[in-house]
Amino acid sequence: ALAAAAAAAAAAAATPAPPHFVQSYRPHPGDVVDLRLAEFVNRAENGACKALFCRLSEGSYLFGTLRASLRLHPRTERLEALFEGDWVPIEDFVRCSESSQAMHVQRARGAL
Numbered sequence: 001a002l003a004a005a006a007a008a009a010a011a012a013a014a015t016p017a018p019p020h021f022v023q024s025y026r027p028h029p030g031d032v033v034d035l036r037l038a039e040f041v042n043r044a045e046n047g048a049c050k051a052l053f054c055r056l057s058e059g060s061y062l063f064g065t066l067r068a069s070l071r072l073h074p075r076t077e078r079l080e081a082l083f084e085g086d087w088v089p090i091e092d093f094v095r096c097s098e099s100s101q102a103m104h105v106q107r108a109r110g111a112l
Helices: 002-014 031-043 044-050 090-111
Strands: 055-057 061-064 066-072 079-083 087-088
Touching: 002 044, 031 044, 031 055, 031 066, 031 079, 031 090, 044 090, 061 090, 066 090, 079 090
Parallel strands: none
Antiparallel strands: 055 061, 061 066, 066 079, 079 087
């Protein structure tokens, strides 16, 4: 029984993880904006944009090749991005920016 359990564990370790076990975005410790971003991109419906966000510093990110400023709305605490001079919900930013980052989104979807 012990040998069978060891063999099963070895087989499981050698088997690639199913697509829904793709590594999650891990927030920078102590950064509440990054924590909210992690909550957003780690949702299944936002998985394609996960690989496009790269934290540069507190509130400053790359989204593919675009620089993005993120914040929590002062009253609602919702995650927002600066887009064309206005603070917009992160969902709107991603939707509006996806077309300019289409090649990167395609690569991210292919990796899922």
